[in-house]
Amino acid sequence: MRKARVAYQGNVFCAEECLEGLKLQDGRIISVDDVVWLPPVEVGTIFALGLNYADHASEISFKAPEEPLVFLKGKNALIGHNGQSRRPKDVELMHYECELAVIIGKKARNVTRMHANDYIAGYTVVNDYAIRDYLENYYRPNLPVKNRDGLTPIGPWFVNRDSINNPMNLTMRTYVNGEIKQEGNTKDMVFDIPYLIEYLSSFMTLNKNDVILTGTPKGTVNVVEGDEVVTEIEEVGSLKNTIVGDDVFSR
Template identity: 70%
Template sequence: MRHARVACFGEIHDAVETGGKIQLDDGRMVERSDVTWLPPIEAATIFALGLNYADHASEISFNAPEEPLVFLKGPNALVGHEGQSRRPKDATHMHYECELAVVIGKKGRNVSRSEAYNYVAGYTVANDYVIRDYLENYYRPNLAAKNRDSLTPIGPWLVDKEGVADPMQLTLRTYVNGEQTQEGSTSDMVFDIPYLIEYLSSFMTLHENDVILTGTPKGTVHVYEGDEVITEIEGIGSLKNTVIGDAEFNR
């Protein structure tokens, strides 16, 4: 099943996809065009993986890490499907990053790889934009590069894990203004989903609605004010976002 959170009729609703339409939690059926899309969950801790695809690491002249390169993001960074992400006027290197997002379904500590999928609620699509101008270096991304307000579109759907036969065999693609610019497969992750859950839970407790952003394959390119970016993952959905500039904020 595909779940969403939307704003409609002056309220926030949990919703599901039914026959190509959206069924709100009060039973009403609406068209997709009738809603404002929100992030599909109210995220708790957000874990972001750096350099988790060897081809992307080599693309930016680095070797794949020997252990997961993880940093945290705040929920302020998330924005829903068809939302807008801000490109500061002084930025020269803003890249999209199409990523499979893993949503944790229950509390877990010291979870083994063999039990890892039992702790997954489902999957969604994320576009983990980065403004590389603000990086201290590639091995220590700082807050200004990755954790800015609205810099991480996510959604539109949370797909139950039962609806994804093998999350490690999914195709990822990105389109900028209708032109395909990126393609890869989750099979190329350096550290797969069970490994990441085992690793993270070995030193901290995972909780419901924690999110793991699992990294992006090669093919990231610059985006600019006015660009429409669609990141999509096979079987999960297509996430649309528009890049806007400081002029929208009267700055």
């Protein structure tokens, strides 16, 4: 069963997928076209991985890292399914990044790889757009690259951990205006999900609804105003987003 958070008629609801569309927590069944999609959980700390696919590292002329390259993202960057992300008028290179997001289910500290799965609540899809014009350091992206308001679509679904047969073998694809531009598989992560949970929890506490963005494979290309971008991950879902210009935001 896939779940979501949506806004409908002025209220926020938890909802679940059904044959007719969405079933709200109060029992009403509505169309998916009648809601505003929100991030599927009320997100805590967001951890993002840099260069966690060797093929992506090589396409930007870097070697795969010897230990996880982790940076933090603000919740302000998140936007739901069918949302709009702004491309500033002075930008020359803005690209998508299809990523599997891991949602932590309970407090985790000093967790071993063997027990890491016990601390996962589920998964969702993230499109972690990057604005390369503002990049100063590939290994530690500065804030304007990935933290701009509404720059990071997430969702639409929260998929329970036990609904995914093997999170380390999921096909990932990105389409721009209906044309496939990126394809990869989670099996090609440099550092897999159990390792990342072990690594992060070894020096800090992970809490419920913290989110780990696990990186993107090769195939990232520039997107421009008007582009419709769909990032999808097998068994998890498809996340749609549109690139808009400054005028939409009166800038």
